[in-house]
Amino acid sequence: MASALVRVGLRENNTPVAVRGQGVYVFDNTGKRYLDGSGGALIVTIGHGVAEIGEAVAAQMKKLSYVFRAHFSNEPAEELAQMLVSEMPVGFSRVLFTSSGSEAVEAAIKAARQYHHERGDHGRHKIISRLDSYHGVTLGAMSATGMHAMKDAGSWRPLQIPVRHINTVRCDDCPFHLKYPSCQTFCATELERAIIEEGPGSVAAFIAEPSRGEEPPPDYWPTIREICDRYGVLLIADEVACGLWRTGRAYCVDHWNIVPDLLTFGKATASGYAPLAGLAMSDKVLDALVNGSGVFLHGHTHSANPMSCAAGLAVQRHVRANGLDRGVAGRGEILDQALRRVVAKHEICVATSGLGLLRQLALRPPRGTNLTIASLVLEALSMRFGLISQYWKAGDRVGFQLAPPYIISDSQILELEERLDRIIPAFAGWLAANRTS
Ligand SMILES: Cc1ncc(COP(=O)(O)O)c(C=O)c1O
Known part of the structure; x- marks a missing residue:
């Protein structure tokens, strides 16, 4: 059939x-x-x-299957959020749950723009990303994605927001044909050159996956963090694929002890037992929003869905209980x-x-x-x-x-x-x- x-x-x-x-x-x-x-x-x-994950979800379904997050919070969402932030880099205390990584990336891009706006820095709206990166399929996330084949498919280019892409770190196949360390991490400093060309007062954020299976040299991420700080650009670490112990650390940025401003997470949260991802906001970003308009008018019907969060909570407990x-x-x-x-x-x-x-x-x-x-x-x-x-x-x-x-x-x-x-x-x-x- x-x-x-x-x-x-x-x-x-x-x-x-x-x-x-x-x-x-x-x-x-x-x-x-x-x-x-x-x-x-x-x-x-x-x-x-x-089996225990299915049992936890079934129990939650019997107890409370759905509430809208504008009306209620719910127990598994609260507990899971606490569990996740307790392992995040210092300065992260709140998360927004989404159903997919693409949604989390959209939320991050919007939060970055809003952060600058709330602080009176109205000109910052541009996003810089990296070639060959993957950030999702919704329009904003696809714009950030650096895979040409995905961006060009379906003749979708005209729908995308303009995002500038710099090269990705690839030491074993350097796009600049340079060698580390004599290259002085040229791929990281490309970010600075891009910010200057775009106009530093117009760039809202740089988004990148800390690793997708490549091993950046030790100074790559610290250099990126330092450039972002120097030009007032927010750093979005897209940990949808690499977060939650996938790379051996709770979050991949922990390998280099750097703290992003916004952090997306996703896949490992519920291990596929339910659709679940999210955006964590640093206090720096959150405070600007709280002290500004006081709203982040963004979320989905299924944000913090109790059953997805019950699955996520059961998975995270299982991960820790079994080492x-x-x-x-x-x-x-x-x-x-x-x-x-x-x-x-x-x-x-x-x-x-x-x-x-x-x-x-x-x-x-x-x-x-x-x-x-x-x-x-x-x-x-x-x-x-x-x-x-x-x-x-x-x-x-x-x-x-x-x-x-x-x-x-x-x-x-x-x-x-x-x-x-x-x-x-x-x-x-x-x-x-x-x-x-
Ligand atoms: C780094 C990264 N960001 C975002 C996404 C998009 O997540 P989703 O497919 O859940 O929308 C993915 C998915 O592979 C990803 O790997």
Whole structure:
């Protein structure tokens, strides 16, 4: 029977139908087992099928399924917010819950603009972001996104707010062809040059993901923070993918001890058991709004939805009760070793990088390869060999984005390595058979 769902590939009708998840595995309706190497879309942390989360959500549903946040707060939202801010960098004391990361990014952009306006700095409205970044699909978030293929799809450019994009930090494939440290972190100081060109009094915020699997040099983020401070630009850390222990620290910015002004979080909050994300405002931003108009007229019907928050609360309790948060760094080391072995085994693999359980594996196809098609082929081959992953392309490379659940065991990491050892030669074979140059 033809599916009634809209898919990315509108002519396709062969996406497998998942019916069950258990631990790091997902099963489709033919019984095929997939190893969840990327936690779906970098989201699953505690693994699939943890019964206590379902029980907590069911209990909440029986007690109170919905209230609108303008009318009521609710217990799980209050408790979860306290739990999250207790681990955030100093100076963060309040969060706004949303249902998706895109919504959280929209809220951050609006809060940044409002912050300046409330302080009488009315000219600041521009956002600076980075190339190859991903911040979501709604119009504002898509504007901030730095992936041209996503921005250009559907002829959507005219709908987007103007956002300037600077280069992303990529030491193993530097866009400036420089070497660290003699480069003096040229990619970070590009932010200063961009602010000056735009006119410092017009820039509201710089938004970036602290890491998506790359490892910035130690002075990258401190330099970015210092430039933002010097020009009165707010720093938005988009931790929708990298927050909540995914990289081995509660928030990824903790690796460099920097404190952003606005912080978005998302995927790991409820581990996929419910749609849940959010924006945390620093007291600096919050105080300007509180002492100004006193309102932040932004939110959604499902902001702080009691059931989503019950799922998030149960997940966060589970993470802490089972020590999964503290385990990520060690799991990440083992995954790193496995990925390094993969790089050593396959000529087409050129690099691996990452922090904790957020890692990339880079492949360099022959010059002239259509990288969009190549990444689709990589995806199709992975699914054929039973590995769930995400894919990226930047410069002349395509790659795997790996972010398995925090519970992945040593033997399951070996299994992931074995699957890569089958997928990569199959991909190299496809490239050889389809050479265009
Ligand atoms: C860093 C980052 N920001 C924002 C988003 C958008 O989140 P969502 O897909 O929940 O709207 C994503 C999703 O992948 C993300 O990785």
